[in-house]
Amino acid sequence: EAGVAQSPRYKIIEKRQSVAFWCNPISGHATLYWYQQILGQGPKLLIQFQNNGVVDDSQLPKDRFSAERLKGVDSTLKIQPAKLEDSAVYLCASSLGERGTLDEQFFGPGTRLTVL
């Protein structure tokens, strides 16, 4: 079974530039998560999708971050414009998303973003 795919693996940009990350979840997984992990900290949930609807985006800085999950499969996370403090690893995860159960999340390898 293929895992969660993310691209690119690494990205270096200058502040105020824009950047986009792509995630392809495990086939059949209804729930998709985007996390931000700053060095030395645990992952912070940015947004959670159930199919193509947003379940939780309470910690997403909406003035600069946006995410979409068209057709309930792939997802993109965009930052525009980037700030120095956005330097982090951006992790995508997916789970079956069956209601009434607590699903195991499967994580991708992450995208390491460096903002100069």
Place this chain on the structure above:
Amino acid sequence: LAKTTQPISMDSYEGQEVNITCSHNNIATNDYITWYQQFPSQGPRFIIQGYKTKVTNEVASLFIPADRKSSTLSLPRVSLSDTAVYYCLVGDWSNDMRFGAGTRLTVKP
């Protein structure tokens, strides 16, 4: 959301049993306890999940006392490859589980 508290770091030696305890005093009735493991440059990986008493799988055991206000992840006979960060999460399917800072386990030869 239930808040969790774990030790920041722990050291052990190869072949020893390691127990990592997580406190979650305000755990709710419907909450489950889940542990993840994260190696450097990788995403977290599910280890084990439980609701009460004891759960065991091929890699770990999870002990949960009757009051469920804490839980202990037990790793039998650790090896160098068990060096990682271990996260305790508490929640149910209807709310978010938040990752804390985790416990950095270092296994020495």
